Amino acid sequence: MALWAHAVRAYLLIAGMWVRSTMTYRASFVLMTIGNCVAGGLDFLAILLMFSHIDALGGFTLPEVALLYGATCTSFGLADLILGNAERVGQRVRDGTFDTLLVRPVPVLAQVAADRFALRRLGRTSQGLAVLGWGVASADVAWTPLKALFLLVTVVAGAAIFCAVFLAGAAFQFWASDASEVANSFTYGGVTLLQYPPTVFARDLVRGVTFVVPLAFVNWLPVLRLLGRDDPLHLPGWVSLCGPLVAVALLALTGLVWRAGLRSYRSTGS
Amino acid sequence: MRLYAAVAVSGFRRHATYRMATAAGVFTNTVFGFILAYTFIALWDERPHLGGYDRGQALTFVWVGQALLAAVSLLGGGFEQELQARIRNGDIAIDLYRPADLQLWWLAADLGRAAFQLLGRGVVPLTAGALCFELTLPRDPLRWLLFLCAVTLAVVIGFALRFLLALCAFWLLDGDGVIMIGQLLCVFFSGSLLPLTVFPGAFADVAQALPWSAVLQVPVDVLIGRYAGAGLAGALGFQAGWAAVLLALGRLTQGRATRKAVVQGG
Numbered sequence: 001m002a003l004w005a006h007a008v009r010a011y012l013l014i015a016g017m018w019v020r021s022t023m024t025y026r027a028s029f030v031l032m033t034i035g036n037c038v039a040g041g042l043d044f045l046a047i048l049l050m051f052s053h054i055d056a057l058g059g060f061t062l063p064e065v066a067l068l069y070g071a072t073c074t075s076f077g078l079a080d081l082i083l084g085n086a087e088r089v090g091q092r093v094r095d096g097t098f099d100t101l102l103v104r105p106v107p108v109l110a111q112v113a114a115d116r117f118a119l120r121r122l123g124r125t126s127q128g129l130a131v132l133g134w135g136v137a138s139a140d141v142a143w144t145p146l147k148a149l150f151l152l153v154t155v156v157a158g159a160a161i162f163c164a165v166f167l168a169g170a171a172f173q174f175w176a177s178d179a180s181e182v183a184n185s186f187t188y189g190g191v192t193l194l195q196y197p198p199t200v201f202a203r204d205l206v207r208g209v210t211f212v213v214p215l216a217f218v219n220w221l222p223v224l225r226l227l228g229r230d231d232p233l234h235l236p237g238w239v240s241l242c243g244p245l246v247a248v249a250l251l252a253l254t255g256l257v258w259r260a261g262l263r264s265y266r267s268t269g270s
Numbered sequence: 271m272r273l274y275a276a277v278a279v280s281g282f283r284r285h286a287t288y289r290m291a292t293a294a295g296v297f298t299n300t301v302f303g304f305i306l307a308y309t310f311i312a313l314w315d316e317r318p319h320l321g322g323y324d325r326g327q328a329l330t331f332v333w334v335g336q337a338l339l340a341a342v343s344l345l346g347g348g349f350e351q352e353l354q355a356r357i358r359n360g361d362i363a364i365d366l367y368r369p370a371d372l373q374l375w376w377l378a379a380d381l382g383r384a385a386f387q388l389l390g391r392g393v394v395p396l397t398a399g400a401l402c403f404e405l406t407l408p409r410d411p412l413r414w415l416l417f418l419c420a421v422t423l424a425v426v427i428g429f430a431l432r433f434l435l436a437l438c439a440f441w442l443l444d445g446d447g448v449i450m451i452g453q454l455l456c457v458f459f460s461g462s463l464l465p466l467t468v469f470p471g472a473f474a475d476v477a478q479a480l481p482w483s484a485v486l487q488v489p490v491d492v493l494i495g496r497y498a499g500a501g502l503a504g505a506l507g508f509q510a511g512w513a514a515v516l517l518a519l520g521r522l523t524q525g526r527a528t529r530k531a532v533v534q535g536g
Binding site for chain 2: 028029030032035036038042043045046049050052053054055058176178180185189196201202
């Protein structure tokens, strides 16, 4: 427990330092935050443009897609804020600066996660929240406190699932030092995939992101439950409630992978 | 001329050394190709001939877009960060007294990079797309040759745009924000999210007149055969025109920037 508190404190300290440092170029920070917000929003703009020609995509209306989109973007934005820079591990392994992280009396994971902490990523999170808010207000759902709580838990669990994916991607860099783009196809690819209804995709792809890389728990299964729709795989109803469990299991698993990666690390010696 | 050819070759070689990164990029482009292809199928099932494309052409748009993504630096990741770093830390002074032109030097290096990315990151995703989906790819070798011309012009325009953004560092010190805005404009107005012809009304016309459309929309349209005869010449002329204008602008800015450059001693 003390170790965890130490790690979190270290994370916050390093993150705070990076926030102060980015504030030096304030104009650039503001531009980057807006840019980050717009970058996420462009995907939704594309969806809006699509819906200017159609009434439903894969059988889903615009407010329903907004709910799917908003939930996944908020989760992804949070995970990206917390752990997004872990992908820089590969670069550090390559140029030898990873060694400096190992000799400091601070958990390596906390240092890696807070490395170049970028507050501007709140731009993406807030854009996701805005779309989610609109989706909640306009989708055809009879909201109850329980459903609202379920949505909140879903967003948090989704963020945790994306964190696990980021962590797995970072651990992978110990073995393949310049392949951070493979991780991108699961993180950025994942968030792009989940923005659209599952009915759009081939059955095997949906199966893959349910059972292999369980991204479907980020938003597809829970939001389909909220909308009162069947999931395309016809899983039993309770499965869509399992997001938090999946998140915890996935975090534990990727934590082990991270440890294994860290143990296998050999310095470049430069 | 021989100097710049050598620079281009070394640009090619430099990127060819990152084999794992290239393989990873191919994987990512292919994954995104699949995701986008399915969304386009859903869209074109609802509205066949949307934007003047049939389903095969729309899918070709997706996969050619993924194949060109790295070559034309749709998402950035080219030379602009490196050039800005040199401006910020003063190394630019060394570049400026070299007996080579700054703009041509970086253009040559970028052309070399693009040539590698086209081969290294373009061929495999497009092949994967052609195997898994019904694409509208031409059999006529001449069309492929014209497509290569369009891609070359697209690379030059992409370079010229990013060169302008990079030079902003002379005035701004930290140019990351400007680069990001540039990337967003490029992603949106190049047609990489949706073909520009799908944009509503007059907005579509404006978007197609902007230089970014020459980076992706025009090369893809050349490949899938939307142009013939005079139209084809017009499309390539449109690209060449923007390339000339943007390169000239870059040259003008370079002149002003270098007169302004203050090199710190020590």
